[in-house]
Amino acid sequence: MSQVLFFLSAIGAITAAVGVVMLRNPFYSVLALVGHLICLAALFLLLRAEFVAAAQVVVYAGAVMVLYVFVVAYVGGGEEDMLGGTALRIIGPLFALALAIELCLTMLGSALKGINTKGAPYILGFGTPRHIGKLFLTTYLFPFEVASLLLLVAAIGAVVLARRRRGLTPDDELERRIHAPRPRYTGTMAEGGGIRQELAAAQRAGLSPVETRHREGIDEGAQLAAPIAAPEQEGGW
């Protein structure tokens, strides 16, 4: 009975894995991975790892994959062109195949005594939450705490990475306020640099400096309606 279940789960896991890799729509890939995770949970159960199996389903398939689904929905990605790309398309699977063979050889050809058995004798309660919990709070307390710290860091990191930063997207209100004309000879160096250009241009046109000032009068109302583009300068803002 357990063998049947094993083969079903194994074949399911492998098929789902292949599906993750080969399906073009990323959304389908995510769904394939969810299936893969559930098959793996079944395999964990066969290995008497009840808590791990439960955690896999609840945390991994339940929380992490839901996060994935959200992001895929937001970002999308669409259909991917599988035929394009570099020679890695062919070499990649080859390498992977070589890796698989090698790993199998390593593990099965090794002198591990327990490979051919069904496992060591175990006490009752092996793999139950009680045992795992006890281990976490005694022998493996340090990794437990570090793991929680890691979770905290990751959460903060995610927020920092994905936050909306001001100025990265064009903010119309901000633009208008920034580019409103100010009284002359105040403000930044860029503006001061711009003065020299204006005066030079005005001189070339034959006007005196005083006239240019009056000519380009300060008319907030008219100019607030159409934001002025910032003058192009060397080493501006």
Add this chain to the structure above:
Amino acid sequence: MNIGWYLTVSAIIFAIGAAGVLTRRNPLVILLCLELMLNAANLALVAFARMHGGEAGQVFALIVMVVAACEVTVGLGMIVAIHRRNLPIDVDELSQLNG
């Protein structure tokens, strides 16, 4: 079933995951394949835990799961940030860190 079978399955899934990382261009899918590899490692750990009769492997597998979760969080955050800047979601296009 013998433990060896589980290990074989783990190796196959690991290889499939590696192939996926090397082949796909969408960073989201690459992260998914990374998950595959992590899960394969989890399977191997739990199998060995059963082989030895100790629960250390299972504890380790849980920690790996936590790490995977964190990594996914950060990776997805990055992908969202890339999407925010209207850059193409394609690792072949995002190759400016070259020398």
Add this chain to the structure above:
Amino acid sequence: MSPTTWGWLVLACPLAGSAIIALGWPRWRGTSSGWIATLAILLSFVCSVGALITLLNRPLGHRELTSTLWNYAVTGGLDAKMQILVDPLSVFMILVVSGVSTLIHLYSISYMKSDKGIVRYFSYLNYFVFSMLLLVLAGNFLLLIVGWAFVGAASYLLISFWYRRTTATQAGIKAFVINVVGDVGLVLGTFFILRHTGTVDLLKTFAATPHVFHHNDGALVAGCILLLIGAFAKSAQVPLHTWLPDAMEGPTPVSALIHAATMVTAGVYLIARMHPLFEQAPAAADVGSVVGCATLLIAGTIAIVQTDIKRIIAYSTMSQIGYMIMAVSSGAYAAGLFHLMTHAFFKALLFMAAGSVIGAMAGAQSIEKMSGLRKAMPFTFACFVVGGLALSGLPPFSGWLSKDDILGYMFHRGSWYPVLGVLGYVGALLTGIYTFRLIFRVFFGEPCEEARELEHGHLAHAEVATNPANGEVEDTEIGFPGPEHVIAEREWPMKIAMGALALLALVGGFIQVPGIDDKVTEFLSTAFPHDRLAHLEPSSSSAWTGLIVGAVIAVIGILIAYRIWIKAPQIAVRMQQRLAPLHTFLLNKWYFDELIDAVVVRPVAIFGQIMQSVMERIVVGGGITGGTVGLVRASSAAVRRVQTGFLRYYAAMMVVGLFAVGLYFLVSAT
């Protein structure tokens, strides 16, 4: 006070003089720096006399004294100290050097009085005297080499004193480079000898020589020949003599002091000082004798055809130093040094008189322009004649006694030395000819324009200052001679100096008249205690025979000159035409300059060019550094290609790496 204390004072005075003049240079107005310098040297002379007197007070066997100020480098294998050696030889030399220097400083005060660089001049001149005194007072090889090098430096500084003249700076460089060749010889020779004796101290080396080296030992002969190279370079012997005529670019008092009386005699002093080494290696000494003899003949023949007044006297110096080198190499130490002393007197006198003549001619130095200056410059004429007679070797002047002392010894020495003696008499004949050629052409005959003006009391003045060597126009600012020209008749310091030297040239020889007194030999005998050769004294009668022969030859020479240049001047012209190739050969100084240019200068220049274009540019620049750079660039470009920026390549490499590591462990486990 002991002789060595006087010795240190002798050294201290010119050094202090030079330093005081140099450090206070903006303050010295007019010729005050000259008076300070002269005073310093006068004090040095007084201290030399003090050293002489205190040395004579000591008994005969105790006249070699050393004194050490401090240990300079006394370590394993080397014992170099700041040490002077006061013995009759060094006292003799310091007397001559400081005495003649005092008179030349006095002369210079007038000669250089309008020169803008007068302060620099006197500082250099004092520094030169200090270095020369250091050289002769040195108690070990190291200090000797130091003095030697300083003297070379001072000579360079003073030859190119008028530094804005390119002829002067080139002459200075030529002198310095040839002197450096000699310096190398000196230092290497010292090393050869040091290796075997283990000490640089002079007295200890001489004591050890008979034990460490056997007769004509190869190492000693090599070392002595290297020392001889040093002596030849400094004393302008063939083939390292080409710098001396060019050194006449310096002011006339410099020529008088450095290139007549003192520096060029350093080689003679060296051989005399190192006589125990030369006696143990007679092969090297013979080389010295032959070269000295060759030089005196070559220089004599060249002097007959030269037309620059200072160069004639320079070749004469070369010739006379050939006599001295021949003498001290053959063992006639006292005779050679006696000639050194008398030569200092009359040669300095001749140069001073020549300076006066040049002043009268407003800076021109070619004798083709000079004639009939006798009436206009009687004092200069008298001095010139006295110097010329002493040089030619006419009785009773000092030159007669000293030169024939040398030649008499040559005949007495036996084996093949009489050949050198005969050649020496030929040289004496040539000396008479060229000396009186000079005197007759410059002072006799129709007075030239400058002479006529001077007879009317008006000193000629050139409107435009020109370089006498190549006629280039120059000004009289610093770096060039001053605007005023002086003649001896009008300057009392020059008169005193020249008069003193004329007196010495006349009577200076009387301290060593064979059969009557032997002051020089006696005095110096303790410096040469163990010499087999120094005791080879010709008997009085053979010495007198030699003297009479010498006198006769001198008279013949003067008569020949009289006939050619006074009685029948067309003989000179006809001879020049008939013997034109010979004349050209002699006028070009036996083509030594061209020979050295072809054999040494050109190959070195070509070698340098090849090195620059091939080695430097192609091999080092292109190959080694360029190649290294190219290699690094290429390899870094190759490595850079790994950083593609593609995520999947990196992932692929990770997988490949993992595979490789696993494979390694798999294989090594089997």
